[in-house]
Amino acid sequence: ILNVEQSPQSLHVQEGDSTNFTCSFPSSNFYALHWYRWETAKSPEALFVMTLNGDEKKKGRISATLNTKEGYSYLYIKGSQPEDSATYLCAILNSGYSTLTFGKGTMLLVSP
Amino acid sequence: DTGVSQNPRHKITKRGQNVTFRCDPISEHNRLYWYRQTLGQGPEFLTYFQNEAQLEKSRLLSDRFSAERPKGSFSTLEIQRTEQGDSAMYLCASSSDLLDYGYTFGSGTRLTVV
Numbered sequence: 001i002l003n004v005e006q007s008p009q010s011l012h013v014q015e016g017d018s019t020n021f022t023c024s025f026p027s028s029n030f031y032a033l034h035w036y037r038w039e040t041a042k043s044p045e046a047l048f049v050m051t052l053n054g055d056e057k058k059k060g061r062i063s064a065t066l067n068t069k070e071g072y073s074y075l076y077i078k079g080s081q082p083e084d085s086a087t088y089l090c091a092i093l094n095s096g097y098s099t100l101t102f103g104k105g106t107m108l109l110v111s112p
Numbered sequence: 113d114t115g116v117s118q119n120p121r122h123k124i125t126k127r128g129q130n131v132t133f134r135c136d137p138i139s140e141h142n143r144l145y146w147y148r149q150t151l152g153q154g155p156e157f158l159t160y161f162q163n164e165a166q167l168e169k170s171r172l173l174s175d176r177f178s179a180e181r182p183k184g185s186f187s188t189l190e191i192q193r194t195e196q197g198d199s200a201m202y203l204c205a206s207s208s209d210l211l212d213y214g215y216t217f218g219s220g221t222r223l224t225v226v
Contacts, residue, residue, distance in 0.1 A: 004154075034214050043116070044155075044203070046214025089154055093210050099145065099168060100215065102154035 006103035023090030027071035032093040118218035137206030
């Protein structure tokens with residue numbers, strides 16, 4: 001069973017603040033890491049799929065980095081906006097390339 | 113294609129009743145997944161289909177749970193003799209290739225067992 005840990009559990013920031021979250025996972029037998037954003041009353045939405053050590057991906061004000069040797073990924077949000085308020089989920093692909101194991105998520109609240 | 117569709121959005125049922133949920137995936141996706149999410153937890157894997165074949169089932173999926181995907185199109189998840197512990201958000205997702213693309217999730221079905 002894959003153990004995917006996310007921290008912090010929740011975060012409350014002011015509009016304009018930059019923030020980051022951590023996803024930790026077993027470094028052995030790594031295949032891929034996914035980040036999702038889940039806004040209240042909506043479907044979880046895929047942000048990034050990362051496979052290579054040292055990979056860095058960016059989508060607007062959101063970026064993510066990956067360190068497969070030490071087993072962690074960071075998600076950064078630059079200049080947080082209220083519309084960034086959501087739960088951010090990290091997931092790891094299993095050895096059969098078939099399913100994802102999710103962490104518990106980081107709940108972000110951005111106040112105007 | 114309008115994405116992954118799940119019905120119903122909400123279901124309230126009495127303990128002991130049977131319930132069935134439906135998921136219509138993206139038509140080009142051959143993989144379909146069911147997950148369950150409870151308060152304070154991330155989505156927990158229940159089962160996975162590739163086309164019409166059910167390839168993996170979690171230990172979370174007791175004998176009261178059954179899933180089907182006839183003809184590799186839509187899928188149903190049935191829970192028999194519901195218990196209060198079954199109250200959760202049931203999420204369906206579909207995908208093509210998990211090394212390049214993520215899951216496309218539906219909006220989920222919120223089950224409340226009273």
